[in-house]
Amino acid sequence: MGFAVSDELLGTVVPIVVYWIYSGMYMCLGSFENYRLHSKSDEEEKNLVSKLTVVKGVLFQQLLQAAVAILLFTVTGGHAGASSQQPSSFIVLASQFVTAMLVMDTWQYFLHRYFHENKFLYRHLHSRHHRLVVPYAFGALYNHPLEGLLLDTVGGALSFMLSGMCPRTSIYFFSFATIKTVDDHCGLMLPGNPLHIFFRNNSAYHDVHHQLYGSKYNFSQPFFVMWDRILGTCMPYSLEKRAEGGFEARPTKEFKED
Numbered sequence: 001m002g003f004a005v006s007d008e009l010l011g012t013v014v015p016i017v018v019y020w021i022y023s024g025m026y027m028c029l030g031s032f033e034n035y036r037l038h039s040k041s042d043e044e045e046k047n048l049v050s051k052l053t054v055v056k057g058v059l060f061q062q063l064l065q066a067a068v069a070i071l072l073f074t075v076t077g078g079h080a081g082a083s084s085q086q087p088s089s090f091i092v093l094a095s096q097f098v099t100a101m102l103v104m105d106t107w108q109y110f111l112h113r114y115f116h117e118n119k120f121l122y123r124h125l126h127s128r129h130h131r132l133v134v135p136y137a138f139g140a141l142y143n144h145p146l147e148g149l150l151l152d153t154v155g156g157a158l159s160f161m162l163s164g165m166c167p168r169t170s171i172y173f174f175s176f177a178t179i180k181t182v183d184d185h186c187g188l189m190l191p192g193n194p195l196h197i198f199f200r201n202n203s204a205y206h207d208v209h210h211q212l213y214g215s216k217y218n219f220s221q222p223f224f225v226m227w228d229r230i231l232g233t234c235m236p237y238s239l240e241k242r243a244e245g246g247f248e249a250r251p252t253k254e255f256k257e258d
């Protein structure tokens with residue numbers, strides 16, 4: 001029991017640490033002009049919020065989400081329907097992981113899309129995330145705190161419960177989901193990035209969504225692009241070289257105007 005509670009706490013705290021380490025690594029790589037999706041000056045001109053405000057916003061949200069998660073563990077006694085034993089079979093572990101990814105993607109797609117289609121929710125909640133027209137790694141979780149709770153905390157809880165994974169596995173799953181989310185906002189297309197080999201949903205794919213023309217497209221996050229493809233909201237793009245160096249994700253389909 002003591003270990004189970006400690007694993008649940010780790011499942012909450014480790015992804016926060018991973019977030020800052022992984023995004024910190026990307027900030028060090030940010031000067032690699034030849035791999036950036038936008039120039040530095042674009043980042044300064046187009047973004048509507050300062051980096052300090054983003055750091056404070058993300059930290060506040062992470063604290064709030066951790067507090068809510070710990071409260072949930074306390075109320076449920078640490079047993080939210082999942083088994084406390086980590087399965088030894090690789091097949092079982094892998095299927096739990098994939099199930100959790102599909103649950104999280106499904107939850108996030110429909111809620112994210114609704115946050116765009118409902119003008120009230122967009123204006124009051126989701127527009128905060130879109131203040132970053134030029135995304136960067138530690139801005140990945142810059143959201144309205146209520147959106148963070150609905151999208152990430154509830155989505156995470158559902159993935160955890162429906163996949164049947166144990167708290168120990170969830171430490172790895174939530175850390176991986178955090179790495180994937182940060183990577184999708186890193187603003188770089190680095191050659192050989194293993195996540196870009198396995199996932200079509202990557203930093204260029206999500207960059208399209210962050211552009212002003214992209215608010216009706218590429219809602220899928222953080223893993224697969226299936227819901228965009230099934231429901232016709234996928235915006236294909238070509239990766240063009242920019243004159244100043246780096247790349248640009250340029251849409252290859254007509255997009256709908258407002």
Ligand SMILES: [Zn+2]
Nearest residue numbers: 112116126209
């Ligand atoms: Zn959005």
Ligand SMILES: [Zn+2]
Nearest residue numbers: 129185206210
């Ligand atoms: Zn984003």
